[in-house]
Amino acid sequence: MTPETARTIAVDVNGVSYEREVEARKLLIHFLRDDLDLTGSHVGCDTGNCGACSVLLDGVLLKSCMLLAVQADGTSIRTVEGLGSDGELDALQQAFADHHALQCGYCTPGMLMSASWLLERNPRPSEEEIRRAIQGNICRCTGYVNIVRAVQAASGQEVSE
């Protein structure tokens, strides 16, 4: 809160460059939500357990409540708002919508980021690989069944209904 502890950082978020002064103590999730108004990433637990705030930072999947905004200086960040293009959903977003892979939806943006990270590395993951990849994202509504299905469908695999 005191000006002496503020720092100026430059980040690229979803292809847009931002230069902002931030309090040194501010977490990346609060910077994204409150300073950049990117409220798609959510705060669920504050302790790095639930994954609702998951983002990709220079291509690395991480929980944005576990990082200070100043630590993100000079990086390129991707959030749920950066998925899809020109108003079209990407394959994962489409599959989540089609396969009822969400209910309250609070975990969904983080879940999508973890699944994106998986598919970038492993375009046709097995069920077990999917489960491992999203184990850091808690969903309280779905029991994960349809989330696993949606990731399979998004990777072009046949899914039983």
Next chain:
Amino acid sequence: MTVPAEKLRLGRVGESARRTDAVPKVTGEFAYSSDAYAAGMLWGRTVRSPHAHARIRSIDVSEALAMPGVHAVLTHEDVPGEKRYGLEFRDQPVLAFDRVRYFGEPVVVVAAEHPEQARRAADRVRIEYEPLEPIVDPERATEQEPLHPDRPTMGHGYRDDPRPNVVRSLVIRRGDPDARGDVSVSGVYELGIQDQAFLGPESGLAVPDGEGGVDVYVATQWLHVDRDQVAPCLGLRPEQVRIHLAGVGGAFGGREDLSMQIHGALLALHTNRPVKIVYDRQESFVGHIHRHPAKIWAEHRATRDGKLVCIRVRILLDGGAYASSSTAVTSNAASFACGPYAVENALVESTCVYTNNPPCGAMRGFGAVQSCFAHEAQMDKLAAALRIDPIELRLRNALAPGDSLPTGQRITGTLPVADVIRRCAELPVPEAEELPRDPIRLPGGAGNTTRGEGVRRGVGFAVGFKNIGYSEGFDDYCTARVRLLADGSAEVHCAAAEVGQGVANVILQTARTELDTDDLVLAPATTSSVGSAGSASASRMTWMAAGAVREACRAALAERERTGGEVDVERVYRHPRTTPFDPETGQVTGERAHVAYACAAMRVVAEVDVELGLTRVVWIGTAQDVGRAVNPQAVEGQIEGGTAQGLGLALMEEVQTRGGLITNASFTDYLVPTTLDMPPVESVLVEDPEPDAPYGVKGVGEPPTVVSTAAILSALRDATGRELTRVPVSFDEVVGLD
């Protein structure tokens, strides 16, 4: 040449249809209550009791008020109207006065320009407490000083129980409770406190309207009952308080009681600025009620060929410091104590007590979860004693329409207990996976603790049932309003809370079916444009919203037929009337105390490392009585999610307390199932339309949670040969250490 895109026909009743909010939820655009924003808003913060029980000697806010950015620091003296509120009984202080009765009870609220300023100011509020001995043992609560000497729950037609600290007690006597069988099995069962752990912590925004009233944007389960609790405490008329549903990050019963609503409104009216309050996870653990922990003593008597003769059950529920919905949980636990089985003789005593432990209220399954865990353990025990197959034993005793329950209520609707048992039992159980295998697929999983040497496989089975809708004479209704516009489109208003369960689709699919058009919209849920929808709880919202929307649509069409112009009609739907239990015998005083029932059967395959006490649920199959599925895809989603919550209670979820203080208020210490804990679920929808319900629907949210804890424990017992009488099950109990 271009071909016009084929017009997408949107879902009608009975069709799997995409969630109406699916796209905004996958793009991140969907606005949750925590995203609410108003220009010039302040941030609220709640100062809470660090004691489970204490007298408040003094409160000094002067230092906090002088902190930078602070606009208000309010105590009970600043509550202009009623000082207490409550979901069913007005027993809970808006801000504590005289004494605090639980850890985390709100005492002071602060509003400041910045959330950090509010937090720092909250730290400077000086409250002098005189700690009192907390009541923490529910078995001794009825012998201790009353926490509520004015006995707020008495005199409501309940049994007059003179013991101190009784929230409610109910005794159900049927036939001859001393009737003997050829065999008898008994057991004592315990359940810890479960948290709803919805992923979006409590939050909301209160905006003063400049004329003395206030608008509150909040994640809740029942907008109108929030309004009716908020307004009297602010000294306002109900219409001066407008509750608007903000995006809800899960609920599961935990948003039935108020959280920030009165506090936010109080601060907003006091400062004449919008005020936002957002709890963090730690505050969320003390900021809402939990599932009642319970201790259940049960005895089952049966004939040699496995026919139940008599069931005797005693249930003790810890309600914590305030009543919330405990009186209804008490009667639910009693109503379902004997399971979905026919038995001529029964004695059920269910008691809920006040203590200084965390307050308990509604959570998915609402009393039936606790009872199911006990009655299904007893049925397995009975099967073992009689050497009868456990599924066969359940079939021999399965309730059927026309049978009477221990409360004397005859089942007049559908209840296909035998059918769900058979359909579930038919599901093929997967083959045991060979060793060696990747340790992630062994008990202990990512912990890499074993190569599988001590792993044993078990298969379990359970059946459970629960009521649909509010009971015991409660005036349970739902309102819907339909406008048919000149351009042929329609607008539907219904204040049913979309909490993720999919009621928005139920409303839309019903309206499309009735009006036979896709050209309609669902207006935002608010108290300002339509009457009450009742609560998104008790597995009632599908039935009630479908009923109300159907009636309003039909009335609107008839009205247009008559007048030819635009129409705007509102209709109130009620399910068949229920009546109270007799306070002395627990018998129904009319045709029914519960309007309808739904049942589910579940089969579970689990593996247990019997040396390390580690468990892994491998597969779950279930058949559920759903009446008729409005949106089959969404119904399966409810079954899978409800099952996961029961799995959490079975294996890992417990709010732990010491001296009434919560010791694990975080997701680091309170564990919720992940993808590696939760197996695939195979679900069968058993459609047997309910005659009293619109389209034959039933609620579907709770039966899977009721039955899954019991079914998982059944599998663990099969694997270990141990009794495993407490959930969440501990490693020590699994390996047999006492």
